[in-house]
Amino acid sequence: xxxxxxxxxxxxxxxxxxxxxxxxxxxxxxxxxxxxxxxxxxxxxxxxxxxxxxxxxxxxxxxxxxxxxxxxxxxxxxxxxxxxxxxxxxxxxxxxxxxxxxxxxxxxxxxxxxxxxxxxxxxxxxxxxxxxxxxxxxxxxxxxxxxxxxxxxxxxxxxxxxxxxxxxxxxxxxxxxxxxxxxxxxxxxxxxxxxxxxxxxxxxxxxxxxxxxxxxxxxxxxxxxxxxxxxxxxxxxxxxxxxxxxxxxxxxxxxxxxxxxxxxxxxxxxxxxxxxxxxxxxxxxxxxxxxxxxxxxxxxxxxxxxxxxxxxxxxxxxxxxxxxxxxxxxxxxxxxxxxxxxxxxxxxxxxxxxxxxxxxxxxxxxxxxxxxxxxxxxxxxxxxxxxxxxxxxxxxxxxx
Ligand code: ADP
Numbered sequence: 083x084x085x086x087x088x089x090x091x092x093x094x095x096x097x098x099x100x101x102x103x104x105x106x107x108x109x110x111x112x113x114x115x116x117x118x119x120x121x122x123x124x125x126x127x128x129x130x131x132x133x134x135x136x137x138x139x140x141x142x143x144x145x146x147x148x149x150x151x152x153x154x155x156x157x158x159x160x161x162x163x164x165x166x167x168x169x170x171x172x173x174x175x176x177x178x179x180x181x182x183x184x185x186x187x188x189x190x191x192x193x194x195x196x197x198x199x200x201x202x203x204x205x206x207x208x209x210x211x212x213x214x215x216x217x218x219x220x221x222x223x224x225x226x227x228x229x230x231x232x233x234x235x236x237x238x239x240x241x242x243x244x245x246x247x248x249x250x251x252x253x254x255x256x257x258x259x260x261x262x263x264x265x266x267x268x269x270x271x272x273x274x275x276x277x278x279x280x281x282x283x284x285x286x287x288x289x290x291x292x293x294x295x296x297x298x299x300x301x302x303x304x305x306x307x308x309x310x311x312x313x314x315x316x317x318x319x320x321x322x323x324x325x326x327x328x329x330x331x332x333x334x335x336x337x338x339x340x341x342x343x344x345x346x347x348x349x350x351x352x353x354x355x356x357x358x359x360x361x362x363x364x365x366x367x368x369x370x371x372x373x374x375x376x377x378x379x380x381x382x383x384x385x386x387x388x389x390x391x392x393x394x395x396x397x398x399x400x401x402x403x404x405x406x407x408x409x410x411x412x413x414x415x416x417x418x419x420x421x422x423x424x425x426x427x428x429x430x431x432x433x434x435x436x437x438x439x440x441x442x443x444x445x446x447x448x449x450x451x452x453x454x455x456x457x458x459x460x461x462x463x464x465x466x467x468x469x470x471x472x473x474x475x476x477x478x479x480x481x482x
Contacts, residue, residue, distance in 0.1 A: 083476065084108070084166060085469040086153075088146075089173040090212030092204060093117060095145050099153060099160055099167075100469035107465065109153060109160045113145040121145075125152045133158045142208065143215040150219065170216050170225040171472035173264075173464065175205035177229030178255060184232065184471040186479060187213055187225040195227075201255060202313075224479065226472040233263030236304040241401075244312075258316070260308035262290045264467040266298040269411045269460045276446065277407060277456055285402040287395055290462065291421065292412035293321040293364070297391065299398035307401050309394055315350055318394070319387045321364035324354035326390070359383035366414045366421065388424040395425070399432055405455050408434060411462040422448060426457060 083103070089096040098110040111125035121139035126132035133152065139145050153161050161167065172187070178198040185191055192213060199206045209227075216225055242258040243251060250256050266288045273288075274281040281303040289297045295318040298308040309317025309325075319325045327350070336346050357364040360383040362372050369387075372380035399405040409415075410422050419441045426436045433454030441448040441459075449457035 083168045083473045084161075085169050085171050085472045086149075086167050087171045087173070087465045087468045087472075088212050088216070089465075090142060090208045092208045095142065095149070095212065097149055098465040098469070100465060102469050102473040105466055105470075110465075111149070111152070113139060113148060115139075116145050117141060123148050123152060125149075125158060127158060127160060131158055141215075142211040143218055146212070146215045146219055164220060164223075167220065167223055169472050169476045170220070170223055171468040172209060172213055172216075172225060172227050173230070173468055174209045174227040175230045175261070176202035176259065177227075177231045177235075178259070179235070179257075181227070181229050181232050182235040184226055184228040184468075184475060186475050187227050191227060201259070224476045226468075226475045228264060228468040228471050230261045230263050231259045233267045234258075234260030234298070234305045234308050237306055237308070241307040256312055258308070258311040260296065260298070260305065261310045261314045262294070262296045262298075263305070264464040265290045265411060265462040266296075266300060266305060266308070268464065268467045269409045269458075269462055270298075270300040270303070272460045273407045273409045273456070273458050276458060276460075284406045285399075285404045286407045286409060287398045287405060288409045288411065289391055289395075289415055289425075290412040291318075291391070291410065291414035291418075294323070295320045295325075295391075295412070295414070297394045297398065299401050301402045307398060318390050319359075319383070320355045321366075322352050322355045322357050324350045324358070356383045356387065359386065366418060370418070370420055384420075384424075388421055391421075391425045392427075392429065395429065395434075396432065405432060405434075407456045407458060409458045409460050411460050416459055416461050417444075419444070422457075422459065 085100050085102060087098045087100055093116045095113045098107045100107050109127045113123045115121040116139050121137055123135040139148060153159050176198050178201055180194050195206055195210050213225060269288050270286045271281060273286055274284055286300040288300055294314055296308055296310040298305045315323050317325050332346055356369055360369055360380040362380050363369055369380050369384055373384050395408060414421055422441055426434050434457060435450045435453035436448055436457060437450045446459055448459055
């Protein structure tokens with residue numbers, strides 16, 4: 083089956099056209115600056131051919147029209163007719179408490195997504211726009227939704243409830259949801275395959291470290307805790323997000339600096355984390371370069387980033403009552419031996435022993451042969467998960 087995977091943001095759409103048999107992206111690309119001047123579509127094909135188109139792209143429907151046109155084009159395309167697209171898989175950020183797995187999109191599902199908009203005001207509206215645009219442009223093509231939150235719906239109440247009045251959970255659905263679920267699911271499965279045991283027998287900590295960062299405790303295949311919370315702001319230090327902070331700090335700063343709700347949100351989401359602490363950059367490569375130049379603030383940011391991950395490895399080993407594997411993924415997790423090395427430092431007492439050579443060589447298994455806990459570096463592939471889920475759902479509909 084060939085599935086067009088769409089990740090619709092407020093002003094951008096990322097896409098991949100995936101052959102689920104070969105597990106291969108036949109084409110991928112991105113439309114940026116939707117609704118702004120000088121929108122850009124960049125498209126590349128599996129054979130290396132690529133093209134960049136600058137155009138006036140007013141909305142998500144027009145953006146998807148451009149994507150379809152380039153996929154159909156003689157010189158840069160990968161399909162001969164729109165019918166070659168068997169299904170569409172949408173990344174949807176927030177499934178709330180409703181969606182514990184991926185779903186076939188119906189009017190009722192769209193209605194539920196609209197009901198959940200308040201939980202993800204920045205992300206769900208463009209996801210819904212993308213679904214509606216596809217419905218207009220490809221009315222016969224089945225669409226599925228794959229949620230960032232679903233994998234974590236297995237968390238028990240002791241993990242997902244906050245210590246605030248229970249009525250607030252009931253009234254506003256305030257609880258920990260967690261995100262990056264497709265990535266945590268994918269890499270924990272890959273780790274089990276690499277170990278050669280079923281996931282149902284393993285206790286795994288996964289660390290997805292990109293611009294956004296989160297960890298999960300995957301106990302015999304189920305997420306039982308994760309670092310992101312009600313929103314993606316909780317937990318680890320991130321490129322521009324603070325992660326864990328005493329809630330009183332926010333109230334205190336709001337009082338001192340006279341910040342509005344939205345200004346406080348911008349402070350914590352956009353001006354904190356690596357950029358806030360270092361004053362240099364939100365990009366880990368630049369932080370590491372600054373550390374190597376002797377920059378003390380960058381060193382603080384780097385140390386706090388790693389320390390928090392190390393702390394959660396211990397916390398999650400305790401939460402699961404054991405640990406078989408630790409997995410690093412995401413732009414930083416996959417590419418930074420420095421971060422992996424620092425996180426795993428002094429964790430021998432937990433059974434974690436890094437092989438420095440393997441870590442530096444970017445091998446997939448980076449622990450020593452004698453390490454009781456296997457440590458992996460596994461590239462994530464969220465688009466492939468979305469394509470494969472979509473395939474399974476559409477196939478089961480067809481055979482039903
Ligand atoms: P997103 O969360 O937006 O998908 P990515 O997963 O691509 O982001 O991760 C982006 C992060 O990965 C950036 O902080 C970037 O600096 C970091 N990164 C990429 N390559 C390296 C590298 N070689 N060493 C350290 N960090 C890297």
